[in-house]
Amino acid sequence: MTEKLVVFDGVEKRFGDFTAVKKMNLEIGSGEFVAIMGPSGCGKTTTLRMLAGLEAPSAGEIRQNGRVMNDVKPHERDTPLVWQSLALFPFLTARENVEFGLKMRGVGAAERKKSALEWLEKLGIGEFADRDISTLSGGQKQRVALARSLVMKPEILLLDEPLSALDAHLVIRMQAVLTQLQRELGITFVYVTHSQSEAFAMADRVVIMSNGEIAQVGKPKDIYRAPANRFVAEFVGRNNILTGTITTLADDAATLSTPQGEFLLDTSATTLRQGEEVSFVISADLVHISLEAPKAENRVQCTLISEEFVGSMVTLFLESSDGHEFKVQMQERELSKFDLRNDAQIWLSWDTNSAHILDQE
Amino acid sequence: MSSNRTQNILLPIYVGLIFAFVFAPIIFSIIFSFNSQRFPTIPLGSFTTEWYVKILNDPDVWEAALNSLIVSVSTAFIATFLGFCTAYSDYRYNFRFKGPYLALILLPPTIPLIIMALAMLAWLSKIGVSGQLWSIVIAHSVLTAPFAMAIIRLRLHQMDPDLESASWNLGGTEWGTMRHVIVPFCKPAIVSALCLTAAVSFDEFAVSWFVSGLNKTLPVLILEIVQGNIDPQVNAIGTFVFLTSMTLVIVAQLFFLSRQTKSSI
Amino acid sequence: MPLPNRPKTTFSAYAMTWRLPIIVWQLIFFVGPVVFMVAMSFFLVKNYRMTEAFEFVNWSKMMSKGYFWDSYWHTIWIATLATVCAMCLAFPAAFALAFKASDNTRRWAIFLLIIPFFTSYLVRTFSWFVILSESGVVNAMLGYIGLGPYTMLNTTFGTLVGYLTLTLPLVVILQTVSMANIDKTLIEAARNLGCKPAATLWRVIIPLSKSGLIIAAVFCFILSFGDFVAPFYLGGSQEPTLPILILDTTKSGQQWPRAAVVAVIMMATLFTIAFTAIALAYRKRASK
Numbered sequence: 001m002t003e004k005l006v007v008f009d010g011v012e013k014r015f016g017d018f019t020a021v022k023k024m025n026l027e028i029g030s031g032e033f034v035a036i037m038g039p040s041g042c043g044k045t046t047t048l049r050m051l052a053g054l055e056a057p058s059a060g061e062i063r064q065n066g067r068v069m070n071d072v073k074p075h076e077r078d079t080p081l082v083w084q085s086l087a088l089f090p091f092l093t094a095r096e097n098v099e100f101g102l103k104m105r106g107v108g109a110a111e112r113k114k115s116a117l118e119w120l121e122k123l124g125i126g127e128f129a130d131r132d133i134s135t136l137s138g139g140q141k142q143r144v145a146l147a148r149s150l151v152m153k154p155e156i157l158l159l160d161e162p163l164s165a166l167d168a169h170l171v172i173r174m175q176a177v178l179t180q181l182q183r184e185l186g187i188t189f190v191y192v193t194h195s196q197s198e199a200f201a202m203a204d205r206v207v208i209m210s211n212g213e214i215a216q217v218g219k220p221k222d223i224y225r226a227p228a229n230r231f232v233a234e235f236v237g238r239n240n241i242l243t244g245t246i247t248t249l250a251d252d253a254a255t256l257s258t259p260q261g262e263f264l265l266d267t268s269a270t271t272l273r274q275g276e277e278v279s280f281v282i283s284a285d286l287v288h289i290s291l292e293a294p295k296a297e298n299r300v301q302c303t304l305i306s307e308e309f310v311g312s313m314v315t316l317f318l319e320s321s322d323g324h325e326f327k328v329q330m331q332e333r334e335l336s337k338f339d340l341r342n343d344a345q346i347w348l349s350w351d352t353n354s355a356h357i358l359d360q361e
Numbered sequence: 362m363s364s365n366r367t368q369n370i371l372l373p374i375y376v377g378l379i380f381a382f383v384f385a386p387i388i389f390s391i392i393f394s395f396n397s398q399r400f401p402t403i404p405l406g407s408f409t410t411e412w413y414v415k416i417l418n419d420p421d422v423w424e425a426a427l428n429s430l431i432v433s434v435s436t437a438f439i440a441t442f443l444g445f446c447t448a449y450s451d452y453r454y455n456f457r458f459k460g461p462y463l464a465l466i467l468l469p470p471t472i473p474l475i476i477m478a479l480a481m482l483a484w485l486s487k488i489g490v491s492g493q494l495w496s497i498v499i500a501h502s503v504l505t506a507p508f509a510m511a512i513i514r515l516r517l518h519q520m521d522p523d524l525e526s527a528s529w530n531l532g533g534t535e536w537g538t539m540r541h542v543i544v545p546f547c548k549p550a551i552v553s554a555l556c557l558t559a560a561v562s563f564d565e566f567a568v569s570w571f572v573s574g575l576n577k578t579l580p581v582l583i584l585e586i587v588q589g590n591i592d593p594q595v596n597a598i599g600t601f602v603f604l605t606s607m608t609l610v611i612v613a614q615l616f617f618l619s620r621q622t623k624s625s626i
Numbered sequence: 627m628p629l630p631n632r633p634k635t636t637f638s639a640y641a642m643t644w645r646l647p648i649i650v651w652q653l654i655f656f657v658g659p660v661v662f663m664v665a666m667s668f669f670l671v672k673n674y675r676m677t678e679a680f681e682f683v684n685w686s687k688m689m690s691k692g693y694f695w696d697s698y699w700h701t702i703w704i705a706t707l708a709t710v711c712a713m714c715l716a717f718p719a720a721f722a723l724a725f726k727a728s729d730n731t732r733r734w735a736i737f738l739l740i741i742p743f744f745t746s747y748l749v750r751t752f753s754w755f756v757i758l759s760e761s762g763v764v765n766a767m768l769g770y771i772g773l774g775p776y777t778m779l780n781t782t783f784g785t786l787v788g789y790l791t792l793t794l795p796l797v798v799i800l801q802t803v804s805m806a807n808i809d810k811t812l813i814e815a816a817r818n819l820g821c822k823p824a825a826t827l828w829r830v831i832i833p834l835s836k837s838g839l840i841i842a843a844v845f846c847f848i849l850s851f852g853d854f855v856a857p858f859y860l861g862g863s864q865e866p867t868l869p870i871l872i873l874d875t876t877k878s879g880q881q882w883p884r885a886a887v888v889a890v891i892m893m894a895t896l897f898t899i900a901f902t903a904i905a906l907a908y909r910k911r912a913s914k
Contacts, residue, residue: 473852
């Protein structure tokens with residue numbers, strides 16, 4: 001069986017006493033768009049730098065196309081990186097920046113120029129080819145940095161928070177540019193970010209890291225609906241986490257007693273014990289609201305604290321009688337059916353099979 | 362990997378050699394000052410304090426030392442005052458001809474000392490203040506004010522620009538703010554500037570030699586001794602001069618660095 | 627840091643208290659002497675007394691003297707040689723301090739290198755005079771391994787040692803600082819794009835630290851060009867440099883106006899070189 005394009009096999013990275021990445025196992029397939037996400041200091045950038053050869057693993061193996069890459073020098077690799085700072089050479093023009101990698105590979109001047117201009121054109125900044133880097137705008141620089149990496153025709157492109165320096169409206173535009181490029185070129189993208197919206201919007205697969213370890217790997221939707229553990233659930237946000245003790249056990253169902261009330265859980269996929277402490281998560285968009293007490297299996301009465309509008313979506317922030325915060329997400333026009341004031345008493349409810357039980361640590 | 366390892370061994374050795382070259386004359390001068398040979402070489406002669414006894418009994422040395430002290434202390438205060446005024450003006454105000462204004466204070470160190478010496482000699486004779494200790498102080502203040510200005514300007518650079526406005530907002534007058542906010546904030550830099558300008562003045566020989574007339578400072582005395590012959594007394598005086606200026610420089614740096622790191626936390 | 631936003635109308639007693647002292651002081655004691663020296667180059671000397679005049683006789687006398695031009699080119703040559711030596715000798719050390727040393731080590735190194743800059747150059751030169759002499763420390767050590775003795779004093783080598791004593795610490799500091807300030811990700815980016823480690827030196831490090839390196843060279847040249855101690859005590863002044871010429875003309879002959887001619891020519895030369903170099907250092911790329 002042939003191996004995936006990139007394999008992290010028990011990779012570890014230590015800096016002195018500090019372990020940045022712990023025993024990492026990860027496979028990245030050809031043509032995949034993988035986002036590595038996590039809070040700062042979780043080891044995501046170190047992982048990316050190891051892939052580019054800028055850090056050597058302290059233990060384990062990184063293989064690319066079956067070849068062990070641990071001791072391969074950065075300049076001998078085919079893993080161009082788009083830097084958070086962009087790292088464009090200020091003493092070169094836009095075109096010369098794009099040509100740099102080709103020049104290092106010994107490509108002739110005429111051909112270099114042709115490929116560089118092609119790529120700048122393709123990214124819509126052909127007219128700025130001979131401009132000084134310092135005279136370009138943030139978005140234009142971004143495109144030069146992308147062109148500089150893509151002109152190398154790599155198998156895999158590494159991106160280290162490339163959009164973090166851009167204005168919000170440009171971020172959305174560049175996200176579209178990036179996903180389209182990735183589909184069109186069929187190149188593997190490994191994209192490091194701390195932004196959930198970027199990762200979930202673009203990636204085929206998301207790797208969530210915490211304290212140097214992989215907390216969960218999966219499709220954005222799966223991670224959102226079924227976070228593996230409390231860390232992921234909290235990190236992903238926009239969901240409600242409830243914790244309690246199992247009081248009754250039945251076939252494929254259990255009752256959980258929490259400070260917020262008694263809720264039913266579907267146990268067909270897990271085994272729970274009587275008296276066990278269990279947390280489950282319910283996505284904010286799977287919670288229904290009503291003014292009258294609903295005839296639902298799971299319900300809780302809350303006070304409305306505040307509303308937050310983003311586009312046509314609205315998020316309600318509510319509080320149960322014991323002070324636990326609940327979040328509900330819905331379409332704005334759906335909300336307008338209700339006439340809500342702050343302090344309104346609202347019933348929340350959800351289907352038992354919407355709830356996802358978290359792995360207990 | 363192997364080329365990297367040789368680099369990691371060879372480069373520190375190289376850095377060591379550069380430092381050895383830079384510090385060799387200082388260290389040898391100190392060693393020679395305790396060495397009995399009249400023409401010091403290896404193997405060294407016996408340990409002696411003969412040269413120190415000699416200079417301590419030489420009234421010329423005492424007089425030169427006193428002159429040096431007067432000159433360097435006076436210079437330090439004048440240059441630091443001038444440097445502070447300029448640094449503050451540059452920090453606080455934008456005005457026309459600011460470029461030439463800054464050039465006025467920053468240019469002197471780029472002009473060779475021998476030229477400054479000639480120009481000073483000619484001009485001070487012309488206006489009738491040459492041949493006195495004050496002539497040296499005047500010339501040294503021109504030469505060292507840029508150093509004071511640079512150090513104090515760096516310190517002001519670290520000051521929150523709203524600090525001054527905050528003081529006015531709390532009812533402080535401009536003069537009160539200067540006294541209670543700006544000067545205390547710049548104090549470490551002011552001490553550094555005093556030490557460094559004193560050190561430069563204490564070591565300067567070219568301009569002093571030209572304009573001093575009969576009032577010799579220590580470096581001028583050294584210059585006159587070494588013109589004739591090899592006299593280990595020079596090493597003893599030199600060691601004394603080294604220790605003085607090194608102390609000043611180290612105190613200056615400690616003041617400057619320690620406060621800098623503290624304020625950046 | 628941008629200048630704080632403050633009113634531009636600044637004509638107040640307070641503002642002037644801080645602005646005026648340096649203007650007055652430098653006009654009297656810096657601009658005055660320099661302008662007077664230029665004027666003095668046109669004065670006449672009669673019966674060992676200087677009289678104010680406006681004659682070109684000093685200029686024509688100096689410019690027509692072969693020894694002046696010999697001395698001029700010799701000074702340029704030896705200051706250039708010192709600059710090249712200092713820049714080359716300092717570079718590996720600065721490179722090591724900028725890229726291989728920890729921040730702490732680098733701070734200490736710079737701390738140490740500042741010390742000699744403020745300590746007596748004269749005594750250090752005299753120390754070299756003793757160390758390098760025919761029977762001095764260096765020749766004694768070479769003697770143990772059967773070499774020498776070499777004549778190092780009163781040679782160009784001696785002068786160079788003196789110049790380097792003066793300039794090397796400053797050059798190492800300026801080079802180190804300009805390289806340490808380079809954004810390290812640019813070096814990594816070059817490696818990432820296939821640039822070999824050695825090639826990053828030419829492709830990235832030198833272009834990025836260019837202005838700092840040029841300024842180091844300019845300072846080195848200015849210091850060497852204007853120094854009279856090294857060529858006098860260690861170089862033996864057989865081929866007098868311009869500073870020695872000034873010294874001799876002023877101290878022995880009372881020919882201040884002629885010394886002023888030499889000084890003005892030196893200043894003109896230095897300014898030309900410094901401005902050209904700084905223009906080069908900060909040259910903007912011609913945008914097409």
